[in-house]
């Protein structure tokens with residue numbers, strides 16, 4: 001189970017260490033619903049506690065990002081640890097489609113910068 | 123002291139158990155945290171292949187303290203086996219429309235890689251990594 | 255002790271190697287009193303040998319060390335004939351060996367001194383066993399097993415300590431060969447110099463990722479001006495480093511790829527778009543500052559750039 005918290009216009013999902021496939025799939029479906037319900041502008045997925053991201057997790061995170069974007073919200077993945085990032089690139093994983101930030105704080109400022117930019121543009 | 127752990131794999135949560143056991147053993151063996159993560163990742167990929175393609179099988183993690191210190195992982199199943207092993211070892215090749223990085227990636231992150239598979243006979247993948 | 259794997263089990267194995275058992279202990283205890291009476295004399299034999307040897311000067315040159323080592327050696331001799339060779343005994347051996355090792359005593363020098371002391375011990379035992387030479391000889395042979403147990407430990411410690419020094423030096427060299435510099439808040443510079451092979455690429459990536467977290471970096475300028483050759487293999491290594499940095503939320507800018515290298519890489523089918531390249535280091539740093547949100551203001555009087563953070 002991955003709890004989804006609401007913080008202003010943003011949703012935050014913090015993933016626990018022993019991440020199962022089921023958790024990820026459930027997260028994807030719940031996020032898709034909740035974005036519409038609360039009219040979220042952005043989603044932060046926090047993987048600080050995750051000690052391995054394998055090819056399945058990576059692909060599911062990519063799918064989550066696509067889903068969120070289709071629902072009209074921004075998404076940023078935060079907290080990938082040095083060892084985890086290192087192992088991912090050794091395996092050949094890259095997550096090109098997903099924005100990333102160092103941690104929750106950076107994730108927030110990333111989403112806010114995005115909001116400002118679109119305000120200026122609009 | 124050499125140690126061995128067996129994890130029966132027949133559902134998706136067993137993948138998590140297998141990689142946790144692998145990491146524990148790797149840590150006890152003296153691997154740095156970067157390498158522990160690589161080992162856990164390789165186990166995760168091999169265990170997932172068992173669940174996805176063979177439904178059930180087992181992962182055996184052994185630490186070795188012979189002339190070289192290291193860890194050996196055997197992922198074994200009696201599933202359908204692999205039709206074309208050379209193809210399965212190529213980056214991006216997948217019969218399940220997934221990323222196709224499990225086998226070639228596990229090979230990259232470990233020091234040694236052996237695969238024995240044939241249609242109808244099941245699949246055994248053996249990988250090893252040495253403490254540097 | 256733990257680092258060296260000297261567990262109770264390992265100690266037992268070591269005793270089995272030399273064939274030391276409880277019968278030996280009994281035979282040794284028979285000469286305990288005799289040896290206890292000659293501790294000073296036997297210790298002197300050990301140090302007299304060392305005194306005549308240049309290589310032992312680091313150990314004997316220092317008053318404090320000599321006193322300490324003499325005490326430990328006497329303690330050793332009296333423990334040696336007590337008949338107990340478990341964890342406590344081994345711990346004492348390790349402690350003494352660490353002193354030897356820190357003083358730079360080579361194992362061959364130590365072995366010479368030990369040999370002389372052991373011979374003196376043998377002479378002493380035989381002289382006092384005239385009534386029963388066989389028993390004396392047996393006691394001495396049992397004691398020799400203890401001596402070999404000791405030597406195994408001491409030599410292993412000396413080797414282990416030396417390897418530790420080598421490991422530390424290698425660590426230091428690694429650090430030097432992959433320096434990650436913080437040039438401004440949130441901005442790192444990674445100048446890569448020399449040859450990049452798989453092993454080095456891993457070290458570079460590893461140390462960059464740790465620096466990104468430690469400095470909360472948002473942008474990393476990777477300067478490859480000093481890289482000997484950039485072929486497709488090296489380019490792939492660089493791409494991995496850049497990708498890993500991105501996974502941690504940092505944008506990498508690669509500088510220092512000459513136009514010839516760029517052309518040959520494109521010729522090899524390597525997509526430079528993924529790299530976010532900027533010609534030279536100066537340009538790279540400016541681009542990085544722009545990304546982080548610093549504005550570059552040209553000051554009129556000296557032409558130097560001044561940096562201001564955007565509100």
Ligand SMILES: Nc1ncnc2c1ncn2[C@@H]1O[C@H](COP(=O)(O)OP(=O)(O)O)[C@@H](O)[C@H]1O
Pocket residue numbers: 055167171172175176199201202203204210211215216217218219220221222223224225226245
């Ligand atoms: N244990 C297995 N049993 C049967 N087929 C397997 C097994 N492991 C891998 N394969 C085959 O090899 C292919 C490549 O595996 P892998 O590299 O892990 O990528 P992916 O799982 O994403 O397809 C799979 O698509 C599958 O056809």
Ligand SMILES: [Mg+2]
Pocket residue numbers: 167170171223224225
């Ligand atoms: Mg797979």
